[in-house]
Amino acid sequence: MSDRLTVLKTYKLYVGGKFPRSESGRVYEVNDSKGRWLANAPLASRKDARDAVVAARKAFGGWSGATAYNRGQVLYRVAEMLEGRKDQFVREVRDAEGISKSEAAAQVDAAIDRWVWYAGWTDKIAQVMGGANPVAGPFFNLSTPEPTGVVTVVAPQESSFLGLVSVLAPVIATGNTAVVIASERFPLPALSLGEVLATSDVPGGVVNILTGKTAEIAAPLAAHQDVNAIDLTGADAGLARELEVAAADNLKRVLRPQAVDFSADPGTHRLTAFLETKTVWHPTGSLGASGSAY
Template sequence: MSDRVTVSKTYKLFVGGAFPRSESGRTYPVSDSRGRFLANAAQASRKDLREAVVAARGAFGKWSGATAYNRGQVLYRVAELLEGRREQFAAEVAAGEGAPSRRAQSIVDAAIDRWVWYAGWTDKLATVLGAANPVAGPYFSFSVPEPTGVVGVLAPPDSSLLGLVSVLAPVLAVGATAVVVASEDRPLPAITLAEVLATSDVPGGVVNLLTGHTAELAPWLAAHADVNALDLAGAPVEQRAELERAAAGTVTRVLRVGRGEPDWTTGPDIGRLRALVETKTVWHPMGV
């Protein structure tokens, strides 16, 4: 029997709930931690990014308008599907990050647990971040958290699954939509997560995932006038100041990276939820 011909995978982008090729037709090779070829990934262009932002904006009304309870159920369903593909995620994390099998499995378990944690926050945000304000006069005054809109996410380059979940799950939990630039060198867990989202109850366009060169895509994402917030978690260190300046030009909220690189294993943070909402205060006269 002759040896089989190796059929290499070429993964696509995830935009608007579908899996299109990059309009440029470009791809780039993805290798494991030892430099061995794994697959080809689509290399997104500026046009792909614009289409992803359009898709995210189009999905924002439905997703932000859903009840908090419904969003929580949808996100919990994603966690169930993640659990069902646990072995695949572990293999991809082990290959990309060079982690031993047991370590890779613990990373996947932490990512699933973190997704569940943020799913549980969806119907608690209004209580924790909102308030009934004391006022002098015959009025009621309420402060209510609302999602900021379309969030551009530069995924952490070294934590291809746990870091990605840590920055993406809070975006969805507050009711915002996302355009994600996956880890350039380790995109496979992000691509598999996109496949999970496509088969879950998350509406198309709520999450749009691009693969390619982060340094090429980040400036266009930062300067896009229809992006309301930008998470710099995976931005190259030498590019962060430039990206903040570009975001300032369109009054885009920026989630900065603290000193040193984040440790994504330390646990979830409600601060990310707080950073992705805007507070609307409503006054209403009594007796009306």
């Protein structure tokens, strides 16, 4: 019999590419489906939420300014990293959600595939959403999609990993940065995802992951003047109404909660949820006798 002590994992927040403890020093117990203790997770505070917004805003310029092709490569790299750590995520999802190993493996596989799906869309969504507009007069009139900015994502409560990836990946695929509030009951796969993001090519601050009491963290983020949009997928009806009212103060885009089958084809609606349309007018003309437009 081994007399070694078990080395327990310390879970931390993921903010600005680093792994801080909550500034309050608080943690809360995370238990499995049978009530057995799994770990202590950080209990994020309002100050942690504000720090995450600062990090997301700082990262926005570089991430939104990167080429769509580059963002696609970065998202694909996340899928590569997850493939190498699949066993860990299968174990965490199984323990968190109380499902069988095979069911957890299917969810993890689907989550990895979801990263690949959105990686492929990064350089195609502009062609779908943009275009040349017919106008009367000697002008080009072009509309192109641009990212909204900093997006708060209230992750699904019951789908600890596949649901999380399904709401996070499209936000950053289109050039936004994210502040994620992980599932309150099942936060550990989200915090482990932060470790993957930190060792992939995703720049620090593009994704920030907070754990704790959903309502406590979401309220200051919904009212934050430097947050441009909020995805309410993981909020219940009462909390969603409160957050939507708070979000109206600076005209945030709001994606309301709705029943979602995360195992189904994700489509493009989440890609377009946090995009703005920029329209540019440019005069046409001729160059000499060639008649070429410029």
